Amino acid sequence: MLPSQIETERLILRRPKMEDAQAIFENYASNPRVTRYLSWPTHRSVADAEEFLRMLEESMRREEQCTWLIEHRQQHKVCGSIGVAFKAGKHSEGKLAALGYCLAEELWGQGYTTEAARAVVPLVWSLPEIERLEAICHAEHMRSARVLEKSGLRYVGLDRAHMVLPSLGRHRQDMLRYGASRPAGV
Template sequence: MLTPVLETERLLLRPLKESDAEAIFRNWASDPEVAKYMSWSTHSGIEVTKEWLQSIQANIAAEDKYDWGFVRKSDNKLIGSGGIYFKEERGMFTVGYNLMRDCWNQGYTTEAVAKILEFAVKDLEQTRLFAYHAKENPNSGKVMEKLGFRYTKDTAYDSMDGKRHFEAKEYLYERTSKQVLL
């Protein structure tokens, strides 16, 4: 299934494209505060952002990876990105997200990820997803809890370049027939 366009009250979630490189680099990929707890490192130049976008484009029709750009409707500004990625070893999707610093603490992440969860449950018929965050980044855990994720265990992860190690908390989302999505 191609990554569909999703819509919330304030956001349009759409597939990322190579022409987004400048906005992504400027708005969050080059910001060390945004990258601080991410598995990816701060992009050193726009070429790194372009390479990342090319890898996303190469997987646009994959049924195990769905990436969206978060576009604020009020000004058509690309403010973040996120998605779900199937982890074979776990037998379920994991959720990931990031947002430009100027948009933190305004409910955008919760709004976007709620819509992504709705897509996973309704369109992909998933009943369980997991997510994790660095212990030093409790605000990410608050987003997960608002969306119905429940803490399951302590874990750890490394950055993709292997230079950083994070102690983390893992959460599980289990969809029940009685549960109502945001």
């Protein structure tokens, strides 16, 4: 069981609530520069954020993923999200966890996402069924690749024509794959 709230030096990571829709929309999900490399499209209205929250709630209830909103402690503001999705592993009996995140543009480049990811990654190993943690990012998205490296994941390889990203058109995009295996003795 992952904690519902995680506190770091500058951030609080907590479970999303329906009342967060407005802040999610205004603070980051309506910004096309934030959604450029994401698997979901830019939100065009608060209703999109509400629909997104309903989908998150349902998939969390089914234990398919676990998402926290990122709240800036000093600004008292929802400024992003981070989560892990659970999938069956290809080569083993254990499950795979996939890490994903996004942050409001005004806060980029100040180490916030790395701070959040460094708090979440060790918690994944508290789930005994998880053998491996992975993440993918667009092949041009060096900022995200750097977050993954700083959070303890290692470059695995290039997945060519791996997936469609809605902001980048209909073609499948090349993605960088990063990963980490359960540390020995954990």
